Amino acid sequence: ADTDGKLSTMWAVKMQVNQNGQYVAAGIGLGIEQNADGLLQSQFLVSADRFAVVNTLAGGAITTPFVVSGGQVFMNSAFIEDGTITMLKIGQALQSDNYVAGVQGWRLDKAGNLEFNGPAPGGGRLTMTNRAIKVYDANNVKRVQLGDLSV
Numbered sequence: 001a002d003t004d005g006k007l008s009t010m011w012a013v014k015m016q017v018n019q020n021g022q023y024v025a026a027g028i029g030l031g032i033e034q035n036a037d038g039l040l041q042s043q044f045l046v047s048a049d050r051f052a053v054v055n056t057l058a059g060g061a062i063t064t065p066f067v068v069s070g071g072q073v074f075m076n077s078a079f080i081e082d083g084t085i086t087m088l089k090i091g092q093a094l095q096s097d098n099y100v101a102g103v104q105g106w107r108l109d110k111a112g113n114l115e116f117n118g119p120a121p122g123g124g125r126l127t128m129t130n131r132a133i134k135v136y137d138a139n140n141v142k143r144v145q146l147g148d149l150s151v
Helices: none
Strands: 008-019 022-034 040-047 050-056 062-069 072-075 093-095 106-109 114-117 125-128 132-136 142-147
Antiparallel strands (some): 008 022, 022 040, 050 062, 062 072, 093 106, 106 114, 132 142
16 A cells, blocks of 8 residues: 555556657556545556567467557457447448358448348348349349339
8 A cells, every 4th residue: 555545556667769869668567556436446558659469370470460550450350249339431341241142141332332131042132222222032033123224
């Protein structure tokens, strides 16, 4: 406990260099502190321009599945149990994990094309673009088309 009776413990490693007036530092720190409500809070902090988790695969190949660089987080693959996304930018397409074009699942591409297929292969489908909406039956026969009939 400190002189105020609050519990805390810290451990840190820091390195720094100054070259021609440019100061660069890197470090890590672990700590446990008692907040204003008296509750203990632990933290692990990293100070670096780039932070990465490095994995060595069989054969010696090195991968970086998780990198923080330039204020951005890069992940090669992620499974998110529950999430809220305020703004999502899609580079190519957003699709269900079972998507097969014209057969099952759904897909929205960056051009605005949308495709919904029935829950099982051969269950019918719906496609939507800025020019037309089309509905197909289980035999892939177009049954309804709205909008531009030439597409």
